[in-house]
Amino acid sequence: MLKNLEDVRIFFRIAERGSLSAAGRELRMSVAVVSHRIARLEKDLGTTLFWRTTRKLQLTDEGKRFLSHCQELLDVVERAEAELSEDHTPTPGPITVTAPIRLGRDFIAPLVPAFNKDHPGISVQLHLSDRLMNLIDDQYDLAIRIANLPDSALVARKLAENRRVICASPVYLATHGTPETLEDLNHHNCLLLRFPGSKQYQWTVETESGSKKLNLTGTMDADQMEVLHNWALDHQGITMQDFRYVAEDLEAGRLQIVLPDVKPTSYAISALYPKRLYMPPRTRAFFDFLVQKFRVLG
Secondary structure, three states: OOOOHHHHHHHHHHHHHOOHHHHHHHHOOOHHHHHHHHHHHHHHHOOOOEEEOOOOEEEOHHHHHHHHHHHHHHHHHHHHHHHHOOOOOOOOEEEEEEEOHHHHHHHHHHHHHHHHHHOOOEEEEEEEOOOOOOOOOOOOOEEEEEOOOOOOOEEEEEEEEEOEEEEEOHHHHHHHOOOOOHHHHHHOOEEEEOOOOOHHHOEEEEEOOEEEEEOOOOOOEEOOHHHHHHHHHOOOOEEEEEHHHHHHHHHHOOOEEOOOOOEEOOEEEEEEEEOOOOOOHHHHHHHHHHHHHHHHHO
16 A cells, blocks of 8 residues: 655656666665665555666566556646645755756856745756757756757747847958848858757848748857857857847947848747646746746846
């Protein structure tokens, strides 16, 4: 007979993460405690949930069947707990969030302390990477991405529009000339984003006839926008940048917009989560918090 729901939560995290130590780190528990709780759960259920060896942890057939019901069980319980609590406080626990390095560092990370102040029981575990993470395979609760997203097994909510501009330093333009048409860009050193599988390697702009891809070349490329930004400030070429990152440089005259009548294709800043009947309350709390904050940030 099932006696302790928290043991079920621990079991679910172990099954997700694939090891006692990984689940323990996430839950802020020692391996010994995690192991004890699983042993207690197995005793309560009267079955073995994991096969354990020195190198491997594997679900038994009974464990797989139990796991298939755990997510629905925990989701329903967490939602009920949140709705029944007087202050609608979500169940304490961790949420895992992934975001691009620059966006995560400059905009997401500074918001986390304010969220923790309002929700001290929720641990936000932020992973920053410019690699496209798979929420389901990599086991993230929430992802922040800058892209126009195709239909998938994920639910997306737009947080903000990510306006882009083409810009260069006045020194570069004085030396190499200022482009007056899109075709003129072919005669300039364009600083290009190099990212495996990214469609952003080709600049895309909006025209009267629709989106147009520009196949440009340059002698310098990088896999981080911040590097391209710094090269532009160092007078090395023309770059396409998110407006929010170059706004101060434009205002100070360190950079200036090139082809002001051209509108680069914008990519929404979106929050994504795995598609299911509903979002767990603590993930929902952070999700709603981001929506509110980005509404203020624009």
